[in-house]
Structure formats: C-alpha cells, structure tokens
Amino acid sequence: MKVAIIGGGYSGVILSILLKKQNNDIDVYIFEKENKLMKKIYATGNGRCNLGNFNDNLKFFNSIEAYRIYKNCDINKQIHILKELNIATRNIQGYVYPFSLSAKNYIENLEFWVKKLNIKVYLNHKLKSYNQNVLKKYNLIFENYLNIDDFDFLIFTSGGKSTPNLGSDGNLFNILKEHFYTISNLQPGLCPIKTLESTKELKNERIKCKACLYDNSSNLIYSEDGEVIFKEDGLSGICIFNIESIIKNKNIQSPKIILKVFDEENEKMIKNYYTKYKNIEVLHGFFDSRMFNYIIKYYKNNFYQFEFSYAESYSFSDSQVTIGGVSFLNINKDTLESKIEKNVYFAGEILDINGLCGGYNLMLCFSSSYIVCNNILKHL
Numbered sequence: 001m002k003v004a005i006i007g008g009g010y011s012g013v014i015l016s017i018l019l020k021k022q023n024n025d026i027d028v029y030i031f032e033k034e035n036k037l038m039k040k041i042y043a044t045g046n047g048r049c050n051l052g053n054f055n056d057n058l059k060f061f062n063s064i065e066a067y068r069i070y071k072n073c074d075i076n077k078q079i080h081i082l083k084e085l086n087i088a089t090r091n092i093q094g095y096v097y098p099f100s101l102s103a104k105n106y107i108e109n110l111e112f113w114v115k116k117l118n119i120k121v122y123l124n125h126k127l128k129s130y131n132q133n134v135l136k137k138y139n140l141i142f143e144n145y146l147n148i149d150d151f152d153f154l155i156f157t158s159g160g161k162s163t164p165n166l167g168s169d170g171n172l173f174n175i176l177k178e179h180f181y182t183i184s185n186l187q188p189g190l191c192p193i194k195t196l197e198s199t200k201e202l203k204n205e206r207i208k209c210k211a212c213l214y215d216n217s218s219n220l221i222y223s224e225d226g227e228v229i230f231k232e233d234g235l236s237g238i239c240i241f242n243i244e245s246i247i248k249n250k251n252i253q254s255p256k257i258i259l260k261v262f263d264e265e266n267e268k269m270i271k272n273y274y275t276k277y278k279n280i281e282v283l284h285g286f287f288d289s290r291m292f293n294y295i296i297k298y299y300k301n302n303f304y305q306f307e308f309s310y311a312e313s314y315s316f317s318d319s320q321v322t323i324g325g326v327s328f329l330n331i332n333k334d335t336l337e338s339k340i341e342k343n344v345y346f347a348g349e350i351l352d353i354n355g356l357c358g359g360y361n362l363m364l365c366f367s368s369s370y371i372v373c374n375n376i377l378k379h380l
C-alpha cells in the first residue's frame with residue numbers, strides 16, 4: 001500500500017510516524033515544498049513548542065467539530081504515544097512541552113523516527129496538481145515537473161496561510177478548488193489587532209490587565225488576564241491573539257476591547273482619592289510618565305479602564321493560525337475522508353479547525369492525524 005502525504009509540517013510528520021509504527025509494510029511518502037521538515041515548529045511556543053494543554057474545554061476550540069476531533073486522541077493519549085516513541089514531555093501549570101523545553105530537540109526526536117521507520121521524504125517538492133488514473137490510484141505532478149504515480153491514498157496536511165515564510169502559503173487551496181472542494185473563508189487568526197484609537201504614543205509599552213471582549217450590544221464575550229503590548233497602530237499579546245481569533249470565529253460585529261488594569265482594591269482606592277481631590281495625580285503611583293500622559297490625554301473622565309475599538313486584524317504573515325480551511329461540507333467529520341474523492345484524507349490546519357493559544361492547535365494536528373491513520377489502517 002502506497003500513501004502520499006502532501007506537506008511535511010507537524011500533522012504530516014506525526015501521521016507518517018503513526019502509520020509506520022502501526023504497520024511497517026505501508027510505503028509512506030512525505031512531499032514537502034520547503035527544504036526542511038516542520039519549519040514552523042521551530043517558532044512554536046517561543047522556541048519551546050507548547051505541545052498541548054490539560055485544560056481542554058470546548059471553549060478553546062473554534063467548533064464542536066474541532067473539539068470532537070481533539071477528543072479522539074486527547075492530551076493524555078498524545079503524551080502516551082510520545083512516550084512510546086521515547087519522547088518525554090513536561091507539564092508546566094497545565095501546559096505541555098517537550099521535556100527539553102526545546103522545539104529544536106522535539107523536531108530532532110521526530111526526525112529520528114522518520115529516518116528509523118524508513119519514511120520516504122521528498123524535500124523541495126511542491127505539489128502542482130493531481131489526478132486519478134484508470135486503476136483509481138493517484139498520480140502526483142510536482143512543480144519541478146517530476147511525476148510520482150500510483151498512490152492508493154492521498155493525504156493533505158499542507159496547512160493554512162499563516163506565516164507563509166515558514167511554508168504554508170495556502171497554494172494548495174487553489175489546487176483543491178479545481179477538485180471542487182469548498183474552502184471556507186480564510187482569515188488570519190491568533191494575531192495582533194489594529195484599533196481605531198491611536199496607540200502610537202504607547203508603542204512597546206506593556207501592561208498587565210484583564211482584556212475583555214464585548215460585542216456591539218455590550219455583551220461580554222470573553223475575558224482573559226494577561227499582558228497587553230502596545231503597537232504603533234494597535235494591540236498585541238497572547239490575550240489579544242485569543243480575542244482576535246474569537247472575533248473572527250464568532251463573527252463579532254463592531255467589537256470593543258476593554259483593558260481593565262486595576263483590581264477591585266486599587267480601583268476603590270483611586271475612586272476614593274479622585275472623589276476627594278478631583279485630580280488624577282494618584283495614577284502616578286501606578287504608571288510611568290508615558291502611560292500617565294496617555295491616560296490624561298485620552299481617558300480624562302474614565303481612567304479605570306481603557307476602551308479600544310477593533311479596526312482590523314494584522315495579516316497572515318503575523319498570524320499563528322488560519323481560520324477557515326477545507327469545509328466539512330466535503331469531508332466526513334468522523335473519518336476525515338473526502339466526500340468527493342475516495343481515499344483522499346485531510347489532517348491539521350488545512351481543515352476548518354483551530355484553537356486558542358496554549359497548545360490547542362498542535363493537539364488538533366496530532367488528533368486529526370491519529371484519526372486519519374486509524375481510518376487508513378482499516379483498509380488493510
């Protein structure tokens with residue numbers, strides 16, 4: 001049996017290892033357009049690779065479909081599978097990392113298995129098109145004019161459009177459209193946002209706060225404690241990345257982001273002071289002069305919290321994940337097999353699945369690959 005995996009990112013590599021570990025007779029090929037496997041993984045978790053999270057509530061995923069996919073191979077099972085590969089992990093307050101806390105080391109471990117299991121890796125191979133021959137096998141045509149034929153299974157793990165410099169530029173969606181796949185609206189997720197209000201004066205300033213997302217009817221949609229980093233034209237930081245993804249996933253109209261800087265005790269203290277002395281000098285005790293001047297300028301009458309209106313998101317180049325992907329209209333949600341073409345499967349970020357920051361996206365790559373692996377093995 002000959003299996004072609006298109007895309008040598010995390011999903012493709014995990015899938016190849018799972019397949020070969022289960023049945024070493026399968027001929028597994030990975031085709032990767034870059035000159036290295038898993039280029040994106042080096043950048044994950046600030047170089048430490050946040051593999052997963054024990055806090056695995058539905059609210060951290062974009063949809064029930066994504067959550068169900070995750071539940072097929074949850075974090076405990078993923079850790080167990082990694083253990084069988086002699087890859088140790090570490091739990092830091094619920095966040096799961098490779099034991100070495102090194103993405104590079106994790107990649108080296110996976111690459112060791114790719115080699116050991118004789119997975120055939122073709123780097124610098126960008127798929128251009130594919131077709132099915134009379135024997136119902138898949139023929140692949142690459143940009144370097146090389147053709148490789150007769151695959152029994154074709155699996156797309158070619159990611160989304162985020163960080164194209166690390167490989168995933170969305171080129172494969174065009175090929176899939178030619179095969180009549182519906183691609184749901186592709187948007188950058190987990191990225192900074194631009195605000196209607198000026199933030200230029202605060203560029204590079206950081207504040208610890210509760211970041212709250214409200215819709216246009218002032219309903220609180222989400223809140224998270226974290227650090228917000230001011231950019232020339234907006235806001236950044238993990239809590240802002242999460243808010244950005246929620247705005248896109250839930251299609252929130254005219255979103256407002258309110259940064260609550262003070263805890264109850266300090267807010268009360270400031271309010272008492274302000275009521276008594278009618279000036280906001282008291283804020284000098286909380287902020288440096290740059291922040292103080294900004295607050296005086298923009299928040300004279302309401303300086304307990306800072307309100308921003310979402311203007312737009314940063315681009316795919318600045319985003320950690322792609323919202324949207326190959327639609328479940330064309331894919332069986334349980335097996336991840338195509339409804340359009342037999343023996344074609346999808347795993348990872350190419351699908352219309354995503355999660356918030358904290359390991360949820362790599363867990364989705366792993367669990368979707370696990371589902372595809374099990375369903376391919378059923379054909380044996």
Ligand SMILES: Cc1cc2nc3c(=O)[nH]c(=O)nc-3n(C[C@H](O)[C@H](O)[C@H](O)COP(=O)(O)OP(=O)(O)OC[C@H]3O[C@@H](n4cnc5c(N)ncnc54)[C@H](O)[C@@H]3O)c2cc1C
Pocket residue numbers: 006007008009010011012031032033034038039040041043044045046049050051052125126127128157158159160162163166167168169170171172319320321347348349350358359360361362363365
């Ligand atoms: C900076 C950054 C930090 C992140 N940190 C974390 C984190 O700590 N935890 C977490 O859970 N998630 C994190 N993510 C998200 C996570 O890395 C991705 O969701 C995940 O790596 C997606 O894996 P994938 O294999 O599905 O797709 P990708 O990693 O995008 O891999 C797809 C591969 O397919 C190849 N390809 C594309 N088109 C073709 C073609 N035509 N022919 C051949 N090959 C092709 C690409 O070159 C690429 O190598 C982070 C993302 C970024 C950008």
